[in-house]
Amino acid sequence: MLKGIIFDLDGVIVTTDQYHYQAWKKMADKENIYFDEEINHRLRGVSRMASLEIILEKANKSYTDEEKKALTDYKNDYYKKLLQDLSPQDILPNVLKVLDTLKKNNYKIAIGSSSKNTKLILKQIGLSHSFDAIADGTDIKRSKPHPDVFLIAAERLNLKPFECAVIEDADAGIEAAKNAKMYAIGIGAATNSELCDAKITDIKEVIDIIMKKA
Ligand code: B16
Ligand code: MG
Numbered sequence: 001m002l003k004g005i006i007f008d009l010d011g012v013i014v015t016t017d018q019y020h021y022q023a024w025k026k027m028a029d030k031e032n033i034y035f036d037e038e039i040n041h042r043l044r045g046v047s048r049m050a051s052l053e054i055i056l057e058k059a060n061k062s063y064t065d066e067e068k069k070a071l072t073d074y075k076n077d078y079y080k081k082l083l084q085d086l087s088p089q090d091i092l093p094n095v096l097k098v099l100d101t102l103k104k105n106n107y108k109i110a111i112g113s114s115s116k117n118t119k120l121i122l123k124q125i126g127l128s129h130s131f132d133a134i135a136d137g138t139d140i141k142r143s144k145p146h147p148d149v150f151l152i153a154a155e156r157l158n159l160k161p162f163e164c165a166v167i168e169d170a171d172a173g174i175e176a177a178k179n180a181k182m183y184a185i186g187i188g189a190a191t192n193s194e195l196c197d198a199k200i201t202d203i204k205e206v207i208d209i210i211m212k213k214a
Helices: 017-030 037-041 048-058 065-083 095-104 118-124 148-156 171-179 188-192 205-212
Strands: 004-007 108-112 133-135 164-168 183-187 198-200
Touching: 004 148, 017 037, 017 048, 017 065, 037 048, 048 065, 065 118, 095 108, 095 205, 108 148, 118 133, 133 148, 148 164, 148 171, 164 171, 164 205, 171 183, 171 188, 183 188, 188 198, 198 205
Parallel strands: 004 108, 004 164, 108 133, 164 183, 183 198
Antiparallel strands: none
16 A cells, blocks of 8 residues: 655656756866757756766766766756756646645655755755655765665655655656665656556646555
């Protein structure tokens, strides 16, 4: 029986794709590295350093670990500046309704995000106090598809993994949910993943799926 729902943040609750793109693009231009929206798409749900490694596939020189750290810092400083524009209006359609319905039906809700900026993003969109637990990039060493972030979220909800469902927009996140032995619901880009237990086009469909499994 499902008792808890763990939400990925970026791509499920809010979209920061454009901000990530602009910030990585600024870094790539500075380094004369080719970067486009298609490469940006491959960064969905992937950690900051793993994202840089993907971007560096197009670089003409190799970078030391210190240089890589400086590049991710450069990107993140600019990304955080862009996040100042994020507001509650950026919460994706029907998200608030779904959170409210789940709470009214006594489900516990959590965030399970790879982002180290999770708390800043939640603050900007006014949802800092809306979840029973938060697990994010600052809690883990191994990013999605490793299950760690979801296992920590379940632990903080005081639930067993099999009592939790995950809602994800990235293949790596669906894989992480299955590695955690949780029920994996794919939305957006993640609906291409064969590993999804359920696929949705609108987050409000989550309610029916969860209630049916009760
Ligand atoms: P940060 P999610 C992920 O968030 C993003 O989808 C991914 O593009 C980003 O690289 C990653 O967080 C790390 O973000 O640089 O802020 O630590 O989808 O897991 O909520
Ligand atoms: Mg995501």
